[in-house]
Amino acid sequence: MSEYFLCLILFCTGLYCILRKRNIIKIIVGLAIIEYSVNLFLILIGYRFKGRAPIFALGQEIPNMVDPLPQAVVLTTIVIGLAVIVVAVALSVRIYSKYKTFDITKIRRLRG
Amino acid sequence: MKPLALFIIIPLATAFLIALLGRRIKNLGDVLTNMAGAGLFILACSIIPGVISHKVLTYKTGNWPVILGSSFIVDGLSMLLLVVINLVCCLVMVYSLSYMEKYTDKWNYQALFMLMIAGLNGVILSADIFTLYVFLELASIAGYVLVAFSTEAEALEASFRYTIIGSLASVCILLGIALLYSFTSTLNMADISLIIASRSQQGQLLNFVSVLFLAGFGMKAALVPFHAWLPDAHSSAPSPVSATLSGVVIKTLGVYSLIRIFFNVIGTSSNLLNCLVILGLASMIAGAFLAIAQNDIKRMFAYSSISQVGYIIFALGIGTPLAVLGGLFHLLNHAVFKSLLFLNAGAIERVAGTRDLTKLKGLAEKLPLTSSTALFGSMSISGVPPFAGFWSKLIIIIAAIEAGHPIFALIAALVSIVTLVYYLKFQAGVFFGALPSAFANIKEAPLTMKMPMVVLAVLSVAGGLLLLPCCREFLQSAVKAVLS
Numbered sequence: 001m002s003e004y005f006l007c008l009i010l011f012c013t014g015l016y017c018i019l020r021k022r023n024i025i026k027i028i029v030g031l032a033i034i035e036y037s038v039n040l041f042l043i044l045i046g047y048r049f050k051g052r053a054p055i056f057a058l059g060q061e062i063p064n065m066v067d068p069l070p071q072a073v074v075l076t077t078i079v080i081g082l083a084v085i086v087v088a089v090a091l092s093v094r095i096y097s098k099y100k101t102f103d104i105t106k107i108r109r110l111r112g
Numbered sequence: 113m114k115p116l117a118l119f120i121i122i123p124l125a126t127a128f129l130i131a132l133l134g135r136r137i138k139n140l141g142d143v144l145t146n147m148a149g150a151g152l153f154i155l156a157c158s159i160i161p162g163v164i165s166h167k168v169l170t171y172k173t174g175n176w177p178v179i180l181g182s183s184f185i186v187d188g189l190s191m192l193l194l195v196v197i198n199l200v201c202c203l204v205m206v207y208s209l210s211y212m213e214k215y216t217d218k219w220n221y222q223a224l225f226m227l228m229i230a231g232l233n234g235v236i237l238s239a240d241i242f243t244l245y246v247f248l249e250l251a252s253i254a255g256y257v258l259v260a261f262s263t264e265a266e267a268l269e270a271s272f273r274y275t276i277i278g279s280l281a282s283v284c285i286l287l288g289i290a291l292l293y294s295f296t297s298t299l300n301m302a303d304i305s306l307i308i309a310s311r312s313q314q315g316q317l318l319n320f321v322s323v324l325f326l327a328g329f330g331m332k333a334a335l336v337p338f339h340a341w342l343p344d345a346h347s348s349a350p351s352p353v354s355a356t357l358s359g360v361v362i363k364t365l366g367v368y369s370l371i372r373i374f375f376n377v378i379g380t381s382s383n384l385l386n387c388l389v390i391l392g393l394a395s396m397i398a399g400a401f402l403a404i405a406q407n408d409i410k411r412m413f414a415y416s417s418i419s420q421v422g423y424i425i426f427a428l429g430i431g432t433p434l435a436v437l438g439g440l441f442h443l444l445n446h447a448v449f450k451s452l453l454f455l456n457a458g459a460i461e462r463v464a465g466t467r468d469l470t471k472l473k474g475l476a477e478k479l480p481l482t483s484s485t486a487l488f489g490s491m492s493i494s495g496v497p498p499f500a501g502f503w504s505k506l507i508i509i510i511a512a513i514e515a516g517h518p519i520f521a522l523i524a525a526l527v528s529i530v531t532l533v534y535y536l537k538f539q540a541g542v543f544f545g546a547l548p549s550a551f552a553n554i555k556e557a558p559l560t561m562k563m564p565m566v567v568l569a570v571l572s573v574a575g576g577l578l579l580l581p582c583c584r585e586f587l588q589s590a591v592k593a594v595l596s
Contacts, residue, residue, distance in 0.1 A: 018276065018280065024272065027276060031276065031279055031280075034280070034283050035279075035283060038283055038286050038287050038290065041287065041290055042286075042290045045290055045293065045294045069293075069299070070290075070293070073242055076242075076246060077286060080246065080249045080253075080282075083249075083253050084249075084253060084256075084275065084279050084282075087253060087256050087257060087275060088272070088275050088276070088279075091256075091260060091268055091271055091272045091275060092272065094260070094263055094268050095265075095268045095269065095272060098264075098265040098268060099265060099269075107269050107272075108269075109265055109266050109269060110266055110269055110270060110344045110348070
């Protein structure tokens, strides 16, 4: 049970970073944290108590195995998350060269 | 059915080839993207008879059974969106030929655009909820980069906001998928809906999942409490990109996914439908009133998109077959005339060098074609009769009255008048009046930019013909797919 609470705390930390931090690098870190918390949650869903990896061998029976599907899903979401972070970091580099600041409250040319 | 996989293979292969060879071979990107665009549109049209007669087409990846593999499915609703997406993308590719000349790395734009089309088609086709998520992210990431394509300060800022809000939306959706998987132990959409329907004790989990999906897809569709990114992103992007983002991306990623998940997978409840009605009304009203205040034409069109998507969501929230028909018809019409208007804005910006309503004036005599097509688009979106937009709004309003919401119907009619007001402001500001001397030497846009505008203008009138008995089956099969 405590794992789920830790996962929730991680999620809230990420959300706090995105909503409250002014530095855009910290916002991107918050995004990474929130993505990892959801990945962790997916892994927890697939876990069975004292479960084993679902790898079959000849003449062997595994009575209690973890669900492999969430693990496959998490591998994909990690790659997607990486792509998003790369885009965000590349954008922040270009933003810095245009605005000379990482402060999100000063990056405000669009209005209305 | 083989052709279904082609909807994803063609754009992905094109994107790969252009990214690999575009820098070395000069016109490769132009040729390949236009061939791919036209091919995809023909392909989308070619599946219409099959879907109308068979109801559902399926493609099994690697011949796995539907429940185990990630298969593709096309029903009436997917068919409607496939046709709309590939039509708009095909025309936008033609338009980009000369519009994107001003950027030095046009091939990157074309490769990214093809990736976005692959993502959009994938969202429409996928039969399981996680494949939908993967394609949704593919389209979104390509969208984030395309918004920043001009690398001007405003575009970068808008793109950063879009990236953060879009990723937050994706996280909500992924969390929803995780919870739904833990509840049903499957990712296939048809299977999930069967399992949910068979459980008698549903508890609060489904409500929580609904809220997550509503927030996630609501952010992607820019419904009103979640709309902050849209005006920035859609007005800072290059015009062909804005046309696609406003015309099809928010509808595919937001509205289509919302319909698919709520009407076909989780199942609708009266609470949810009320939520949709309220969100729709809020978007409709707020979008329209914010649009009046804008002086930047693309920003005005962006707010107008929020308002029109509000109509679609409102119609879906009413939930009767007539209302859903109106909503889907409005979705199709909006894709046509909003991309037309953004292409017009691009043509105006290209020749006049500004999008500011206070600086533009009297362009009608210099740009006869742009001004007449823009008039078609504006009249259609404000719901003036014979134009297609009138019929879809009329159906939505009649459906609202029939369902016992006369006040909401009145609001929808009034917002339509507000829409007419700000489109008249656009027409009067840009095209009427005396031509300033600064614009004395401007010329009409080249042929490749005119052609898509004319086609879309014709469609914004001819769209109304879809309600004729001989063509009605196209929309009816989509309505049946939503409500089945």
